[in-house]
Structures are given as C-alpha cells and as structure tokens.
Amino acid sequence: MASCGRRKFITVGLRASVWVLTGSSVRAACVDPDELSSSVQSMRESLEYTEMAAEANESCRHCSFFKLGNPEQACAPCEVLASAVSAAGHCMSWTKRS
Numbered sequence: 001m002a003s004c005g006r007r008k009f010i011t012v013g014l015r016a017s018v019w020v021l022t023g024s025s026v027r028a029a030c031v032d033p034d035e036l037s038s039s040v041q042s043m044r045e046s047l048e049y050t051e052m053a054a055e056a057n058e059s060c061r062h063c064s065f066f067k068l069g070n071p072e073q074a075c076a077p078c079e080v081l082a083s084a085v086s087a088a089g090h091c092m093s094w095t096k097r098s
C-alpha cells in the first residue's frame with residue numbers, strides 16, 4: 001500500500017498548490033471562522049467546501065480525507081482543508097473512503 005500512500009500524498013500536495021494559487025473565505029459551522037487562517041479559508045473557497053453535500057453518500061463522512069473518530073461525530077478534521085469540517089459536508093476533493 002506504499003503506492004496508495006504516495007498517491008494520497010501527491011494528491012494532497014496538488015490540492016494544496018491549488019489552494020495557494022486561488023481562493024477567498026468560506027464559513028463553517030464546525031469551526032469559528034475567525035480562528036481559521038486566511039490560507040485555510042482560501043482552501044475552503046477554492047475547493048467549494050459546503051456544510052451539506054448534495055449527495056449523502058458523497059459527504060465528508062464517506063471521504064478518505066475525513067479523520068472520523070467515531071461514527072456519531074458531527075465534525076472531524078479534514079486532511080485536505082487542514083481544519084474541522086462537517087460530517088455532512090462536501091468539497092471538490094471528495095475521495096471515496098476505501
């Protein structure tokens with residue numbers, strides 16, 4: 001599974017590059033927007049993060065970047081957005097949890 005880890009690392013790196021090149025701010029209920037750095041806010045905007053996924057089966061809860069501690073959690077850290085996101089949320093980097 002070393003190639004899977006490398007692929008994920010490269011994917012996150014590319015997404016971080018997009019974040020550096022674009023963006024502005026998006027507010028989130030799982031975090032105090034005033035506590036987010038401008039770079040994290042920019043990442044959320046550029047990846048079109050939303051608190052509510054259009055398709056429930058494509059929510060953060062089912063994303064490989066969502067670091068869910070237990071199934072009942074409403075919020076958890078996202079590796080891509082480097083901040084807490086909603087389990088019901090979604091962004092353009094959604095990747096099915098394997």
Ligand code: SF4
Nearest residue numbers: 060063066078091094
């Ligand atoms: S990458 Fe996007 S879809 Fe996946 S957990 Fe983070 S915010 Fe949610």
